[in-house]
Amino acid sequence: MVVEVLHTRYPQGAEKQLVQAVSGRQVPSGKLPADAGCCIFNLNTTCAIYRAVYEGMPVVNKIVTVSGSGVIDPKNIECPIGTPITKLFDACGGLKDETYKLIMGGPMMGLAQYDLDVTVGKGTGAMLAFADKEEQYVEDPQCIRCGKCVGVCPIRLEPIFMYKYLMKGDVDTWQNVLHGMDCIECGACTYTCPARLPLTHAFRLGKQEVNNARMAAKAKAEAEAKAAAEKKEA
Ligand code: SF4
Ligand code: SF4
Structure with missing residues (x-):
């Protein structure tokens, strides 16, 4: 096994960027990493494959980053899939009064949520809440x-x-x-x-x-x- 240390930059974790950064190959337009002879698995997926194959255990838990200026005490929380996000915010001391925006996912690629009535899915890696001072709507x-x-x-x-x-x-x-x-x-x-x-x-x-x-x-x-x-x- 060879560990490649990459420069810190964004976006670096996307499949096509990783293939190029590690192997120097370019994934052609409209194609997948496999077309460049590569497969990409993140650590979580690799561990999930191991547990599924060797222990017969499906994916039932997620580690979710709960953060943002609207969260009183930000944390990483391991929770069952299906957990209401209100429970995650409760575990972080709750939301500040001036919270105006909720995002499921990261700050750059996450999706804004209409309300708190959502649950953790198998693809949920982060739940962010932003306070009023960060509003940049034009x-x-x-x-x-x-x-x-x-x-x-x-x-x-x-x-x-x-x-x-x-x-x-x-x-x-x-x-x-x-x-x-x-x-x-x-x-x-x-x-x-x-x-x-x-x-x-x-x-x-x-x-x-x-x-x-x-x-x-x-x-x-x-x-x-x-x-x-x-x-x-x-
Ligand atoms: S979101 Fe913008 S910067 Fe990112 S790949 Fe698409 S066009 Fe390029
Ligand atoms: S102002 Fe126009 S050219 Fe400048 S970053 Fe925005 S879309 Fe691009």
């Missing part, structure tokens, strides 16, 4: 063409143009010319953008639109194939 943000989002993108995409084309409703150019589906949703462009444009959020919606279209096309093709087969039998 009404009707406007791009100032500084280019910072392009400079920080680890995939070398062009977030400024991706956003522009998505806002125009041109998903085709976003997908096929600007390679929007290669976005790993790291949030680096959104974090860097001085105009506070919701870049990553827009790209998530763009991906959803492409995936919906793919599923609709697949369902249509299956229905047509089924109808053709029935016609042939009749």
Whole structure:
């Protein structure tokens, strides 16, 4: 076994970045690490595989980081899957009165929650609560063409143009010319953008639109194939 020590940078833990940092190989656009001859398992997954194979134990617990300026006493907590997040915050002394935002996941890639009525799932690694002073919402943000989002993108995409084309409703150019589906949703462009444009959020919606279209096309093709087969039998 060889332990490779990597430079501290973000994003480093994403599959494609790890493959490149450790092996020097690039995962081709739209492909998986296996296409570059690599498999990526994090430590938790590796331990879970061991327990499942040697002890017959499925994944029933998660270690969740409960943190953020809205949490009174932040902690890492091991808890059963299905635990209400209110129990996690209770174990951390509760939430501060000025808490205004809850995020399930990390600060860059996590998803905002509507309320406290959610539970820990098998993919939950963190639960964050932010207090009022960190609010950076901007009404009707406007791009100032500084280019910072392009400079920080680890995939070398062009977030400024991706956003522009998505806002125009041109998903085709976003997908096929600007390679929007290669976005790993790291949030680096959104974090860097001085105009506070919701870049990553827009790209998530763009991906959803492409995936919906793919599923609709697949369902249509299956229905047509089924109808053709029935016609042939009749
Ligand atoms: S979220 Fe932004 S910076 Fe990250 S990969 Fe996607 S476009 Fe690039
Ligand atoms: S970082 Fe923001 S303001 Fe600057 S070019 Fe990108 S989208 Fe525009």
